[in-house]
Amino acid sequence: MAAQIEMDGTDANTVVTETTCGICLEEPRDPLNLPCGHSFCDGCLNEWRSRYGVEEEMRRKCPICRATIPPSKEMVSTLLTCRAAKLKLEDYGETSSEQYHDVCRDLAQVEELVGADWDGVTVLEDDRQPAVVMPDYIHNAALRGAIKSVLKWISANHTEDRVNAISGPERMCMPILFIATMNNHLMLMTLLLQLGADADLRNSNGVTTLGILFSDMKGSAAFLRRGNGANLKLANLLDSEFGGRRCEIVNHSSRPELNGKTCINDEYLPDSNQYKVTLETKSKEVLVLGPDNLKRRDRTPQDCGYYIEFKNGRTIRHDFDSNEDCQAFVAALNNGETQPAVTEEAEAAAELAAAELLAELGLDDSPSVPSSGCKAKKSKKKKKGGKKKRK
Numbered sequence: 001m002a003a004q005i006e007m008d009g010t011d012a013n014t015v016v017t018e019t020t021c022g023i024c025l026e027e028p029r030d031p032l033n034l035p036c037g038h039s040f041c042d043g044c045l046n047e048w049r050s051r052y053g054v055e056e057e058m059r060r061k062c063p064i065c066r067a068t069i070p071p072s073k074e075m076v077s078t079l080l081t082c083r084a085a086k087l088k089l090e091d092y093g094e095t096s097s098e099q100y101h102d103v104c105r106d107l108a109q110v111e112e113l114v115g116a117d118w119d120g121v122t123v124l125e126d127d128r129q130p131a132v133v134m135p136d137y138i139h140n141a142a143l144r145g146a147i148k149s150v151l152k153w154i155s156a157n158h159t160e161d162r163v164n165a166i167s168g169p170e171r172m173c174m175p176i177l178f179i180a181t182m183n184n185h186l187m188l189m190t191l192l193l194q195l196g197a198d199a200d201l202r203n204s205n206g207v208t209t210l211g212i213l214f215s216d217m218k219g220s221a222a223f224l225r226r227g228n229g230a231n232l233k234l235a236n237l238l239d240s241e242f243g244g245r246r247c248e249i250v251n252h253s254s255r256p257e258l259n260g261k262t263c264i265n266d267e268y269l270p271d272s273n274q275y276k277v278t279l280e281t282k283s284k285e286v287l288v289l290g291p292d293n294l295k296r297r298d299r300t301p302q303d304c305g306y307y308i309e310f311k312n313g314r315t316i317r318h319d320f321d322s323n324e325d326c327q328a329f330v331a332a333l334n335n336g337e338t339q340p341a342v343t344e345e346a347e348a349a350a351e352l353a354a355a356e357l358l359a360e361l362g363l364d365d366s367p368s369v370p371s372s373g374c375k376a377k378k379s380k381k382k383k384k385g386g387k388k389k390r391k
Contacts, residue, residue: 036067053113077169077204145185
């Protein structure tokens with residue numbers, strides 16, 4: 001039965017039904033039903049109290065009846081992670097270590113955010129589609145940057161969105177892309193993005209892959225400015241508007257044929273407020289352009305600019321003369337069409353380019369890329385039985 005509620009400044013005939021959000025008084029969007037029976041929009045309730053922790057005591061309660069709201073899945077996941085870390089250190093007998101004291105402090109903070117009155121069982125349910133939880137061996141493979149193991153597991157079941165799988169609640173519900181980014185596995189990151197990994201997914205603390213990436217970049221810029229060996233060029237690049245980004249060239253009057261092509265901003269020139277960029281073509285032409293000639297064009301699985309292929313246990317980079325050629329290549333792959341065979345020369349050149357890029361980024365010890373562009377040695381099969389005996 002509909003409930004009538006008289007409010008200041010509203011008509012006494014206003015009717016609030018069970019399908020009305022108790023905060024915005026409109027039809028709820030992505031409704032959440034609390035154990036007390038009241039319903040709210042997911043967004044309205046998240047503004048009332050964050051799903052990543054609650055500090056104000058009043059916001060632990062239902063806005064209408066003041067019944068206790070149980071913690072979210074994210075809060076419980078963070079709590080389980082801290083408890084598991086504390087238990088692991090206790091099992092190793094490291095209770096006097098600084099790390100143990102840090103974990104205990106973190107656990108106390110999380111318990112405060114969850115609330116002392118939690119029954120330890122009830123979790124706030126929502127209508128969000130539950131993500132696929134990766135097994136522990138895949139979590140560990142992603143930590144190592146083991147491309148073959150991760151891709152094999154993802155492709156084993158195409159009915160599940162495994163490219164956006166997360167670790168278990170006791171491991172902060174981290175997406176695979178988050179794990180690869182956190183550990184600087186560039187090739188694995190690229191392959192996951194090409195497969196459609198969502199960079200906006202959050203871990204249990206509400207941090208996205210992009211968030212951890214850019215927080216590291218800001219910290220790196222500050223670090224690079226310190227000391228006698230300060231790398232001001234790189235610091236300026238990280239701090240600039242288009243620093244290190246992929247961009248589309250626009251409004252180029254002297255060379256209009258460049259308009260629409262993409263480039264990577266390699267260096268910021270603060271004196272002239274310009275960028276030294278490299279065209280995203282096979283020619284790799286270097287130009288100097290101003291901000292007015294650049295527009296952000298972030299990579300997508302369909303418009304990636306280049307394509308990293310994992311084949312026969314090795315990564316192969318495909319470069320193209322135009323974005324249209326790259327998009328046609330990706331479309332053909334998605335349609336299951338066979339691509340022209342890669343020559344040994346092209347494969348060696350791609351491996352060399354990949355190795356040089358990893359070396360430049362300080363990732364040249366990646367286990368999945370042969371160093372210095374050298375071709376992987378093929379294992380020789382031993383003949384069984386040795387030499388045949390003469391009769």
